[in-house]
Amino acid sequence: xxxxxxxxxxxxxxxxxxxxxxxxxxxxxxxxxxxxxxxxxxxxxxxxxxxxxxxxxxxxxxxxxxxxxxxxxxxxxxxxxxxxxxxxxxxxxxxxxxxxxxxxxxxxxxxxxxxxxxxxxxxxxxxxxxxxxxxxxxxxxxxxxxxxxxxxxxxxxxxxxxxxxxxxxxxxxxxxxxxxxxxxxxxxxxxxxxxxxxxxxxxxxxxxxxxxxxxxxxxxxxxxxxxxxxxxx
Numbered sequence: 027x028x029x030x031x032x033x034x035x036x037x038x039x040x041x042x043x044x045x046x047x048x049x050x051x052x053x054x055x056x057x058x059x060x061x062x063x064x065x066x067x068x069x070x071x072x073x074x075x076x077x078x079x080x081x082x083x084x085x086x087x088x089x090x091x092x093x094x095x096x097x098x099x100x101x102x103x104x105x106x107x108x109x110x111x112x113x114x115x116x117x118x119x120x121x122x123x124x125x126x127x128x129x130x131x132x133x134x135x136x137x138x139x140x141x142x143x144x145x146x147x148x149x150x151x152x153x154x155x156x157x158x159x160x161x162x163x164x165x166x167x168x169x170x171x172x173x174x175x176x177x178x179x180x181x182x183x184x185x186x187x188x189x190x191x192x193x194x195x196x197x198x199x200x201x202x203x204x205x206x207x208x209x210x211x212x213x214x215x216x217x218x219x220x221x222x223x224x225x226x227x228x229x230x231x232x233x234x235x236x237x238x239x240x241x242x243x244x245x246x247x248x249x250x251x252x253x254x255x256x257x258x259x
Contacts, residue, residue, distance in 0.1 A: 027101045028156070028180050028197040030240060031129035032145075032251070033057045033066060035153050040125050041078055043153050044069045044205070050079040059246040060126075062100045068178055070122040070160060071209040081122075085179035086163040087112045093163065096177050102159060104183045104198060104223035108216055113179070116159035118214045123200065124156040124180050128251075130240055133192040135256075142256055143240050144192050146233045157181040157198035157208065157223060186225035188233060199226040 034056035041049050051067050060066060065080040084096025089111075099112060107117040128147030135142055148154060159179050164172040182195045189196040200208055204222050207213060237254040239245045 027182055027193070027195050028129050028131075029062070029100065031060045032127045032147075033060050033125065034127050035067075035125065037067065037078060040067055040069070040153060044078065044123060044125065044155070045076060046078040047075040048072075048077045050077055052080070054080070057246065058248060058250045059240055059243055061243045062097055066178070067125045068122045068158065068160065069125060069155075069209070070120075071211050076209065078125075079176070081160060081176045081178045083124075083179075084177055085112065085116070085159060085161050086175065086177045087161055088163055090163060092165070093175065093177075099179050101182050101195075101197075102179045103195075104157075104181050104220065107159075107181070107220070107223075113159060116161050116179075117219070118216060119211055120160045121208055121211075121219070122158045122160045122178060123205065123209065124158040124178060126154045126156055127151075128154065129197060130236070131189065131193045131196070140238065143236050143238060144233050145236050145251055146189070146231055148230060149232050150230075154197075155200040155202070155205065157200050181223055183223050183225055186228040186231075188228040188231055189225075192233070196225060198223045201226070 037049050037051045062084045066083045068081040085099040086096040102113045107113045132141035132143050162174050164174050181198045183198045185196045234253045235256045240250045
């Protein structure tokens with residue numbers, strides 16, 4: 027899964043990286059410990075233009091009764107998208123890229139109750155393109171005047187060789203060559219789209235263990251990325 031990640035690149039950097047034509051996201055502080063419910067930078071296609079905006083992390087289907095549903099939908103398993111009432115429609119029509127600078131994953135250690143956190147990023151330090159889905163929700167009990175909330179989820183897949191010793195899932199990280207295909211709202215060929223949801227090449231990424239400071243959302247600074255020894259004793 028992907029339950030925490032890092033988002034420190036400015037909207038200007040992300041707009042250049044993802045060839046964005048319209049920036050709706052305002053300036054945000056660097057976030058070294060992104061948690062569910064946070065407003066996160068997302069790239070999507072809107073009226074034929076590639077747009078960068080801030081979206082709440084944790085997808086809330088249009089039929090949900092309240093926003094808390096999103097707490098259980100921060101990740102969507104690639105192999106279940108077409109079978110899920112929550113994800114089927116967004117997979118067909120509302121795909122996006124969730125921009126990140128790296129992510130954390132926790133490794134279970136034999137004989138240890140506390141898991142070991144790791145940080146993963148691209149070797150070239152370029153921002154990551156997580157495959158994502160988005161949806162718009164409003165409180166139908168309040169009628170049509172209720173504010174619209176845009177939400178998103180990060181799609182996960184099987185791990186590559188780099189991630190396999192740490193966890194049995196990893197986020198889908200899309201190469202630039204498929205961004206146009208993934209973001210095209212007119213492309214509803216879910217079979218071919220599903221073929222894009224594969225593990226990224228291990229050789230393009232690096233990882234190292236970090237301290238358990240990242241376990242607490244209140245901790246949020248560059249010190250979270252400092253390498254730390256694995257407690258193997």
